[in-house]
Amino acid sequence: MDSRRLLRSTAIALAVGGLVLSGCTDGSGAAAPSSSTPGAAGPAPLAAYYGQKVSWRDCGVPDFQCATVRVPLDYAKPDGERVELAVTRSKATGPGKRLGSLLVNPGGPGGSAVGYVQGYAGIGYPAPVRARYDIVGVDPRGVARSAPVECLTGPQMDAYTQVDVTPDSAAEQNALAGSYKGYAAACAKRSGAVLPHVSTVEAARDMDIVRAVLGDEKLTYVGASYGTFLGATYAELFPARVGRLVLDGAMDPSLTAEQLNREQAAGFETSINAFAADCVKQRDCPLGTTSVPAALDALKAFFRETDARPVPTGESRQLGESLATTGVIAAMYDESAWPQLREALTRAMGGEGSALLALADTYYEREPDGTYANLMSANAAVNCLDLPPAFSGPASAEKAVPSFEKASPVFGRNLAWAALNCAYWPAPATGRPHRITAEGAAPIVVVGTTRDPATPYKWARALAGQLSSGTLLTYEGDGHTAYGRGSDCIDSAINAYLLEGTPPTDGKRCS
Numbered sequence: 001m002d003s004r005r006l007l008r009s010t011a012i013a014l015a016v017g018g019l020v021l022s023g024c025t026d027g028s029g030a031a032a033p034s035s036s037t038p039g040a041a042g043p044a045p046l047a048a049y050y051g052q053k054v055s056w057r058d059c060g061v062p063d064f065q066c067a068t069v070r071v072p073l074d075y076a077k078p079d080g081e082r083v084e085l086a087v088t089r090s091k092a093t094g095p096g097k098r099l100g101s102l103l104v105n106p107g108g109p110g111g112s113a114v115g116y117v118q119g120y121a122g123i124g125y126p127a128p129v130r131a132r133y134d135i136v137g138v139d140p141r142g143v144a145r146s147a148p149v150e151c152l153t154g155p156q157m158d159a160y161t162q163v164d165v166t167p168d169s170a171a172e173q174n175a176l177a178g179s180y181k182g183y184a185a186a187c188a189k190r191s192g193a194v195l196p197h198v199s200t201v202e203a204a205r206d207m208d209i210v211r212a213v214l215g216d217e218k219l220t221y222v223g224a225s226y227g228t229f230l231g232a233t234y235a236e237l238f239p240a241r242v243g244r245l246v247l248d249g250a251m252d253p254s255l256t257a258e259q260l261n262r263e264q265a266a267g268f269e270t271s272i273n274a275f276a277a278d279c280v281k282q283r284d285c286p287l288g289t290t291s292v293p294a295a296l297d298a299l300k301a302f303f304r305e306t307d308a309r310p311v312p313t314g315e316s317r318q319l320g321e322s323l324a325t326t327g328v329i330a331a332m333y334d335e336s337a338w339p340q341l342r343e344a345l346t347r348a349m350g351g352e353g354s355a356l357l358a359l360a361d362t363y364y365e366r367e368p369d370g371t372y373a374n375l376m377s378a379n380a381a382v383n384c385l386d387l388p389p390a391f392s393g394p395a396s397a398e399k400a401v402p403s404f405e406k407a408s409p410v411f412g413r414n415l416a417w418a419a420l421n422c423a424y425w426p427a428p429a430t431g432r433p434h435r436i437t438a439e440g441a442a443p444i445v446v447v448g449t450t451r452d453p454a455t456p457y458k459w460a461r462a463l464a465g466q467l468s469s470g471t472l473l474t475y476e477g478d479g480h481t482a483y484g485r486g487s488d489c490i491d492s493a494i495n496a497y498l499l500e501g502t503p504p505t506d507g508k509r510c511s
Contacts, residue, residue: 045078050212054087061118064088069213071141071206073197081193085206086145088114089136090122100243101214102133102498103207105140107225107249109200109386110378112144113137121222125484126495133220133498138210140230142191142198143378149194151187151377154370158317161364165322166307166413173394176417181424187377188426195427198378199385204234208241218243218442220498224481225249225455228446232463235438242441244498249481250446252459254435254466257383257390258400261419262407263456268415269408271332271453272296274478278338286346296410299328302349311353319353325414327359332453333480380421386431389422435466442469443503445494449475449482464506471506487511 043050052070059066066088073081092098104125106116117137125135139146152160160179167173187195207230211219220243223231228247235242255263276295279285287295303321310318317323331341337359344355365373391397397420404412422429438444444467448460457474464472475482475490482490489510497503 046072046075046209049078049209052213054213056089059088061088064090064118064122066114069138069206069210071209073147073194075202075205083141083147083194083197083206085141085210086114086139087136087210088117088122089134090117090130091134093127093131096128096132098134099132099499100134100216100220101136101211102129103136103138103210103219103221105138105221105223105227105230107223107227108143108375108379109140109226109230109382110143110375111226112139112373112375114139114145126491128495129498134214136210136214138207140198140203140378140382141206142194142381144374147194148191148374149187149198149377149381150190150374151183151380152372154366154372156186157364157366157372157376158370161326161360162317162320162322164307164320165325165417167394167417168307173398177394177420177424180421183380183421184424184426187381191377191381192426195381196385196430198381199430200230200233200382201237201431203230203382204237207234208238211241216243217241220244222246222248222483222494222498224483226251228455228463229253231444232436232438232467235441235444235467236436239438239441242438242444244442244501245444246447246483246494246497247444247463248447248483249452249455250448250460250463251455252462254433254462255459256433257387257419257422259433260387261390261415262400262404263458264454265404265408265412265415267456268329268332268411268453270451270456271478272299272328272410274335274451275332275338275341278335279342282342284342284346286342286349299345300410302345306348306353311348311351311356313353313357315354317357319348319357322414323360324348324353324356325411326363327356329411329453330359330363334485335478380425381427384422384425385427385429387422387433388429389425390419391423393423394420436463437466437468439468441467444470445473445497445503446470447473447475447482447490447494449477449479451478452480454480471503472508473504474507474509476509476511482510 054067056065056067068084069087070082072078073083104117104121105113114137117135122135142149163179164172167176218241221231229251231245231247276292279287280289280295287298306324307321310320313319331337348356365375397417401413401416404416446460446464448457450457464470483494487510493504
C-alpha cells in the first residue's frame with residue numbers, strides 16, 4: 001500500500017496523503033505564464049490552447065454534458081504532442097444569477113473528477129451552490145479518461161497488493177523492493193511518454209487553460225485532500241486569477257516525502273485510537289471491551305497473525321497482512337464505516353476474510369471482475385514526480401522504521417516501507433518541498449478536520465499560515481475532509497463564501 005493516496009468518493013473516502021512540488025516550473029524547466037485574458041489567446045505559444053472552443057455533448061448520464069479540452073503534453077514544447085482532458089459539467093439549475101463554473105477535484109492524486117462530479121458533486125453538493133454554478137470536473141492528465149497512466153494488469157495488481165509490506169528478513173526486503181521495481185518498469189513500458197509530464201504543476205497549468213476555455217475570468221474551485229495541493233499550486237502560479245478557492249483536508253507543501261509519510265502515519269494513529277475508543281463501547285467489538293490499549297494490542301496481534309497465516313476469503317486471494325491493513329485503513333476515512341469495519345474484523349478474526357478484503361478492494365478501486373481503475377498508477381506517477389523519494393533503498397527505509405513506529409505503533413512499520421516505492425521510479429522528480437504563499441491572491445479558505453487520518457489537522461494549520469490570504473476553518477471531528485459530510489456549520493460557512501465571496505472568520509471552529 002502506498003501511503004500517499006488521497007481520494008474522496010461518494011461512499012467512503014479511500015486514499016492517503018499526497019505530495020508537493022515546486023511551483024516555479026512545469027517540470028520541464030519552462031517558466032509558468034504570468035497572465036492571460038479569460039477565453040483569449042493567453043501567452044503567445046499557448047494561444048491556440050487558451051482560445052479553443054469547447055464542444056459539449058450528451059455523455060449518457062442524465063443532466064450532465066461532456067467535452068474534451070486540449071493541452072500540451074510538454075509545456076516547453078507547445079507545438080508538440082497534445083493531451084485530451086476529459087471534462088464534464090452539470091449546468092447551474094437556478095434560481096438566481098449564474099456565478100460561473102465551480103471546478104471540483106476529489107484528490108488522489110489519481111481520483112477521477114469526472115466520476116466524482118457525475119457520481120456525487122453534481123447532484124449532491126448543496127442546492128444553493130448547484131443553483132448558481134456549473135459544477136465541473138476535469139480528470140487531470142494521467143488520470144482516468146485523460147491520457148491515463150497504465151502499469152499492471154488486473155492479475156498483476158492482485159499479486160502486487162499482496163506483497164508483504166512489513167518485511168521481517170533480508171529476503172522479504174528484497175522481495176518488496178523487487179515488487180516496486182517491477183511496478184515502475186511496467187509503468188515505463190506502458191506509459192513512458194506521459195510519465196515525465198503528470199506533475200501537479202502541469203495539472204495546475206492545465207486547469208488555467210480549462211478556466212479560460214470555460215469563459216471564467218477567475219477560478220472558483222473546491223479541492224479535497226490532494227486537490228488542496230493542486231489548488232494551492234494553481235494559486236502560486238496564477239495568484240491574480242484566484243477567485244474563490246476552498247482547500248478541504250489540506251496538504252502542507254513544505255514537507256519532504258519522508259516527513260509527509262511519517263506525519264500521515266501519526267494521523268492514522270489518531271484515527272485508529274478514535275475507532276478503538278468507540279469500538280470498546282460496542283457489544284460487537286471484536287477487539288474486546290476493556291480498554292483502548294488492549295483493543296489496539298488485539299489489532300496488532302491480528303495483523304501479525306495474518307502475516308504468518310493469511311485468512312481464507314472464499315476466492316484465490318487470501319487476506320494477508322498487507323490487504324488486512326489496507327482494509328482497516330480504508331475504514332478510517334469516514335466514521336460511518338466503523339460498524340462495517342467491526343463486522344469485517346469479527347469475520348476475519350473468525351477465519352473468514354472476504355468482508356475485510358472487500359474494504360481493501362474499494363480502497364484500490366478493484367472491480368468485481370478483477371480489473372482496476374488507474375488510481376494507483378496515476379497516484380504513483382504524480383507523487384514520484386512531485387517530490388524526491390522518501391528513501392533511496394531498503395537500508396534507508398529500515399533506518400526510518402523506528403521513527404514511523406513511534407508516530408504510529410499500529411501502522412508505522414507498514415507505512416514506512418510503503419514509502420520506498422518512488423526510489424525506483426523511471427521519471428526523476430521535478431518538484432521540491434517549499435512553502436506556498438501565493439502573494440496577491442484573493443482570500444482562500446483552508447479547511448482542516450481535527451482527527452483527519454490522511455491529512456492531519458496540523459497540515460491545514462500550516463497551509464493556512466503559509467498562504468498570504470489563507471483563512472482557516474476547523475471541523476472538530478473524525479473523518480477525512482469536512483465539506484458536505486454533515487456539519488451544517490461547515491457547509492454554511494463554505495456556501496456563504498462560494499455564493500457571496502465572504503470567507504469565514506479566520507480560526508472559526510465547527511463541530
